[in-house]
Amino acid sequence: INSQKPISLDSTKPEGHTRFVCISDTHSKHRNLIYDLPEGDVLLHCGDFTERGKLEEVQDFNDWLGEQKAFKHKIVIAGNHDLSFDLELMEDIRRCQREGSYRRFQFLDSIPEEITNNWTSVLNNCFYLQDAEVKVNGIRIYGTPWNPMFGGWAFNTCRGQPLLDKWNKIPGDGIDILMTHSPPAGQPDQVHPDGERVGCVELMNTVQLRVQPKYHVFGHIHESYGYNYDGAHRFINCTSVNLEMVPSNKPVIIDFPTPEGA
Numbered sequence: 001i002n003s004q005k006p007i008s009l010d011s012t013k014p015e016g017h018t019r020f021v022c023i024s025d026t027h028s029k030h031r032n033l034i035y036d037l038p039e040g041d042v043l044l045h046c047g048d049f050t051e052r053g054k055l056e057e058v059q060d061f062n063d064w065l066g067e068q069k070a071f072k073h074k075i076v077i078a079g080n081h082d083l084s085f086d087l088e089l090m091e092d093i094r095r096c097q098r099e100g101s102y103r104r105f106q107f108l109d110s111i112p113e114e115i116t117n118n119w120t121s122v123l124n125n126c127f128y129l130q131d132a133e134v135k136v137n138g139i140r141i142y143g144t145p146w147n148p149m150f151g152g153w154a155f156n157t158c159r160g161q162p163l164l165d166k167w168n169k170i171p172g173d174g175i176d177i178l179m180t181h182s183p184p185a186g187q188p189d190q191v192h193p194d195g196e197r198v199g200c201v202e203l204m205n206t207v208q209l210r211v212q213p214k215y216h217v218f219g220h221i222h223e224s225y226g227y228n229y230d231g232a233h234r235f236i237n238c239t240s241v242n243l244e245m246v247p248s249n250k251p252v253i254i255d256f257p258t259p260e261g262a
């Protein structure tokens with residue numbers, strides 16, 4: 001793991017390329033990143049942009065995105081901490097509120113349903129991808145927030161068939177860059193301190209056998225920031241916070257060849 005050197009932050013973009021700058025897991029600390037973002041064409045954020053998915057957190061993140069003028073495009077997915085983006089979870093929170101029973105994360109019921117049903121009205125300084133794709137400079141990017149069950153947070157899904165059902169929504173006909181919140185098995189996915197690997201096996205099979213993106217970008221496991229190549233696909237865990245929740249990791253650059261005619 002971490003066998004490939006990332007592109008240094010002060011390198012210049014080669015001609016005919018689109019530069020992606022990848023960050024993740026800023027947990028509402030986007031204004032305290034230790035490293036300034038290098039210039040690029042597209043900013044990618046792989047989820048956990050908030051701590052709890054509160055409206056103020058989303059608004060502040062969106063304001064900050066708007067201040068990143070160097071990027072033509074910004075692409076964002078949610079993670080398990082961006083609770084209010086998970087509509088099934090919000091439905092359950094509202095049900096408990098109506099029934100008068102206590103539920104963890106109940107404070108989120110203060111966010112109006114008109115907003116959670118239409119988050120892109122608030123998060124409007126980016127392309128927000130939730131099981132969806134966008135094309136920039138002819139390059140196809142797909143984003144999805146699902147992650148293996150752990151602690152009952154957003155987009156938590158059981159391993160095995162339930163997660164495979166989510167990954168099966170990813171098109172198999174030429175996605176260039178895949179953004180997920182959580183890692184695939186065996187790539188930068190190792191947790192501290194016992195070194196257990198917690199990436200999803202079904203995601204790895206999906207990436208290596210079916211979708212075969214050039215790059216797979218993710219975060220979620222804060223102690224596994226790093227870069228790796230399996231001979232066919234490049235894997236990047238670009239978490240910005242480390243295990244101590246300090247946003248001290250460098251953004252990771254992808255210089256992607258811009259397709260002819262794009």
Ligand code: 5GP
Nearest residue numbers: 048080148149150191192198220221222223
């Ligand atoms: P987050 O709460 O920001 O999603 O993840 C923070 C940390 O929780 C990770 O860096 C990792 O240490 C731990 N974590 C997240 N998901 C899992 C998991 O599926 N299994 C284990 N053992 N730890 C996890």
Ligand code: MN
Nearest residue numbers: 080081151153
């Ligand atoms: Mn957490």
Ligand code: MN
Nearest residue numbers: 025048081220
């Ligand atoms: Mn995180």
Ligand code: MN
Nearest residue numbers: 048079080220
């Ligand atoms: Mn996470």
